[in-house]
Amino acid sequence: MVRHYLEVLDLSRSEFIEAVRTAVRFKSEGYPPNGLRGTTLALIFEKPSTRTRVSFTSAIHRLGGSYDYISSAELQLARGEPVSDVGKVLSRYVDGLVCRVYSHATLRELATHSSVPVINALSDQHHPCQALADLMTVFELKRTFNGVKVAFVGDGNNVATSLMQACALTGVDFAIASPRGFSVSEEQTKRALEAARASGAEVTLTEDPKEAVKGADFVYTDVFVSMGFEAEREQRLKAFVPRYRVTRELMSLAKPQAKFMHCMPVKRGEEVDAEIADGPSSVMYDQAENRMHTEAALLYLIFGRWGWL
Numbered sequence: 378m379v380r381h382y383l384e385v386l387d388l389s390r391s392e393f394i395e396a397v398r399t400a401v402r403f404k405s406e407g408y409p410p411n412g413l414r415g416t417t418l419a420l421i422f423e424k425p426s427t428r429t430r431v432s433f434t435s436a437i438h439r440l441g442g443s444y445d446y447i448s449s450a451e452l453q454l455a456r457g458e459p460v461s462d463v464g465k466v467l468s469r470y471v472d473g474l475v476c477r478v479y480s481h482a483t484l485r486e487l488a489t490h491s492s493v494p495v496i497n498a499l500s501d502q503h504h505p506c507q508a509l510a511d512l513m514t515v516f517e518l519k520r521t522f523n524g525v526k527v528a529f530v531g532d533g534n535n536v537a538t539s540l541m542q543a544c545a546l547t548g549v550d551f552a553i554a555s556p557r558g559f560s561v562s563e564e565q566t567k568r569a570l571e572a573a574r575a576s577g578a579e580v581t582l583t584e585d586p587k588e589a590v591k592g593a594d595f596v597y598t599d600v601f602v603s604m605g606f607e608a609e610r611e612q613r614l615k616a617f618v619p620r621y622r623v624t625r626e627l628m629s630l631a632k633p634q635a636k637f638m639h640c641m642p643v644k645r646g647e648e649v650d651a652e653i654a655d656g657p658s659s660v661m662y663d664q665a666e667n668r669m670h671t672e673a674a675l676l677y678l679i680f681g682r683w684g685w686l
């Protein structure tokens with residue numbers, strides 16, 4: 378049966394780590410130019426993107442593969458064609474689908490009907506390609522996943538969920554501080570805790586940002602209002618600002634050399650102060666660059682050694 382990467386836990390611990398290590402190698406030694414020769418992908422996006430779109434297209438190009446980028450508004454999907462038919466038909470043209478959707482249920486439906494691998498380029502619940510780049514960035518800086526702590530402060534959203542599961546899978550300690558009602562979902566936390574039991578990682582949920590960042594090597598945040606949640610903006614700002622903003626004071630409670638992480642795009646002055654986002658501790662541009670290396674590695678392994686197709 379064909380496999381898909383809809384969420385971090387679709388990969389085993391060893392597969393996830395292999396993808397990170399392959400990405401580190403690609404970054405230092407260059408990409409195998411024919412690594413994806415003859416492979417064609419369709420990139421279907423329901424929402425805007427800077428990093429995900431261009432990192433994927435550049436990775437595919439560098440590996441000698443080809444792609445078609447399609448805004449979902451240009452598909453018959455926009456006129457009510459069932460997702461199942463889109464999955465069945467596109468599978469006959471291309472070797473893989475990379476999709477950014479509003480609802481995770483759309484991805485599941487697509488995957489159910491697709492005979493080629495579907496890769497999640499962000500949904501409302503998960504952002505597993507971001508998590509690969511995040512853990513690569515952690516690994517580059519620490520050279521290990523053992524004895525490392527990542528703290529996430531803010532909305533328990535798609536990015537936080539995938540980060541939590543990636544930390545749990547690889548053995549990185551993870552703490553998240555979110556206001557009541559905005560934490561990661563219980564179901565996803567339960568799955569992260571299961572992975573953490575196997576890896577030995579600690580997963581901590583709190584409402585207190587100061588508690589979460591204690592002893593952290595990395596302090597991570599994301600926007601308080603994700604794409605698709607614009608109608609909740611006022612209510613969200615009331616819940617998050619200013620307590621959950623990453624400030625110099627909050628960073629000073631983490632480890633002395635702690636790094637600041639953000640998936641980007643950043644709202645300076647909202648979830649993080651500009652002096653932190655643009656300061657010397659920030660590694661967000663490395664994370665952004667690592668999107669391309671980890672996606673190249675993921676595709677290379679999926680269509681090569683892992684033989685998902």
Ligand code: CP
Pocket residue numbers: 425426427428429430499507640641642
């Ligand atoms: N981090 C991320 O996914 O950015 P884009 O929305 O620009 O793709």
Ligand code: NVA
Pocket residue numbers: 499534535536599600602603604640641642
């Ligand atoms: N949580 C954000 C991430 C953007 C890359 C969103 O879903 O809009």
